[in-house]
Amino acid sequence: LAQRAQAEGDARTPGPRFEARDEFDGSQPVRELTKDDALAMIDRLPADADLGPVGRGGLRDVQAWKGKDPDVDLAIASKFPHLMSQAELVALAAAEKERHRAAAEYAEAQRLMQQADREDRLADEARSAAEHEPDPDERARAAAEAAQRDAHRNRAREDGRATYD
DSSP states (O other): HHHHHHHHHHHHSSSSOEEEEEEEEESSSEEEOOHHHHHHHHSSOOOOOOOTTTTTTTTHHHHHTTTHHHHHHHHHHHOOGGGGGGGHHHHHHHHHHHHHHHHHHHHHHHHHHHHHHHHHHHHEEEHHHHHHOOOOOHHHHHHHHHHHHHHHHHHHHHHHHHHHO
């Protein structure tokens, strides 16, 4: 029952599946692993493992996982660089660099959008103060502050959209 529940949970988990084979037979897939299971298996394998006749599972499974997921590829390259060709290592480094660049752009866009939201809130407060302020000078100052905050908000939103798009 617990295995069935685990299998159903694994089936609902999105992402690539990774086959693991029996270490001694090695001909038929024994089970499908999730990405986290595959990463844990890579972590458990000794770094000096080789593809000798005894190792039908393990490292052979890891070789079959190449190209299915960037995180798994990165784990394979860092622990078993001899399993990757030079072209695969170069492509992996370029993909990882692009992932970091995209993540940095996304973080910057989020920061700009949060800044725009903060300016929006402050502009609303200034507009409200301008409407309810009895002193005409203070009302004019609050209205000018609201207009200035609106301009900051609009600029931050435009910068965020440009960065994110």
